[in-house]
Amino acid sequence: xVQLVESGGGLVQAGGSLRLSCAxxxxxxxxxxxxxxxxxxGKEREFVAGISWSGIRTYYADSVKGRFTISRDNAKNTVYLxxxxxxxxxxxxxxxxxxxxxxxxxxxxYPYWGxxxxxxxxx
Numbered sequence: 001x002v003q004l005v006e007s008g009g010g011l012v013q014a015g016g017s018l019r020l021s022c023a024x025x026x027x028x029x030x031x032x033x034x035x036x037x038x039x040x041x042g043k044e045r046e047f048v049a050g051i052s053w054s055g056i057r058t059y060y061a062d063s064v065k066g067r068f069t070i071s072r073d074n075a076k077n078t079v080y081l082x083x084x085x086x087x088x089x090x091x092x093x094x095x096x097x098x099x100x101x102x103x104x105x106x107x108x109x110y111p112y113w114g115x116x117x118x119x120x121x122x123x
Contacts, residue, residue, distance in 0.1 A: 004113060020094055022081075034079040090119060
């Protein structure tokens with residue numbers, strides 16, 4: 001089992017920045033591919049960014065490419081999502097997730113999830 005706890009969400013004006021953190025506990029964090037997803041009310045959960053166990057490979061949704069950066073610190077069992085140039089359409093509940101093999105853009109492929117942290121961007 002892997003337990004995930006997100007933090008860092010909040011209210012920010014358009015153009016601003018936030019950094020989300022996801023702290024992991026349980027099994028060896030460095031064995032897992034980590035992903036960030038987001039979901040708006042009534043909408044499906046969507047892939048935002050992912051990072052390989054080594055941190056060498058990263059993946060981004062087109063909607064956030066160039067604005068968001070995913071990173072991880074395996075010594076701290078933490079994955080981050082730096083979000084810059086935020087837009088009102090980035091307003092979502094953001095989740096981190098873990099899976100033990102290669103990358104995936106599909107939420108159902110991730111067995112471990114945090115509770116989510118709300119990001120609200122005002123115009």
